[in-house]
Amino acid sequence: MGFVGLTLLVGAVDGLLTAPAIRTWYLALARPPGTPPNWLFGPVWTVLYAMIAVAAWLVWQKPWHRRALLLWGWQLLANALWTPIFFGLHLIGVALLEVLVLLLLAGLTTVAFARLSRPAALLMLPYLAWTCYATYLNAGFWWLSPGWA
Secondary structure (H helix, E strand, O other), rough: OOHHHHHHHHHHHHHHHHHHHHHHHHOOOOOOOOOOOOOHHHHHHHHHHHHHHHHHHHHHHHOOOHHHHHHHHHHHHHHHHHHHHHHHHHOOOHHHEEEEHHHHHHHHHHHHHHHHHHHHHHHHHHHHHHHHHHHHHHHHHHHHOOOOO
């Protein structure tokens, strides 16, 4: 329950930070091809947060889990920081650099989880794929919206 609570807390706080910008600033940005409708992000992230929480719980039950869970914590922190950088500060370029760090940490976490629990690693894969997609979207917004560092 702790892992689920923590990930859903990150999602809820980020959702609160996102909501005002979605209705104003974000609507003015040029969208890269393949940008999904705004209503899709909340449900997708909720499912992904639940999946990575279960993955962390599976790894937590294994001996020698400390390093893998530290990576998981760092990637969750990187995930939590992206929203205020992009939606709060409107720093699209900085957010792109930050999401690249998130992508690296998510990949390292998935590899570390794979060494301890195949099901945990499999639960991380959709999150990793969506983070790749989010990186593409962030890069597209940055490319199409010059002037937003």
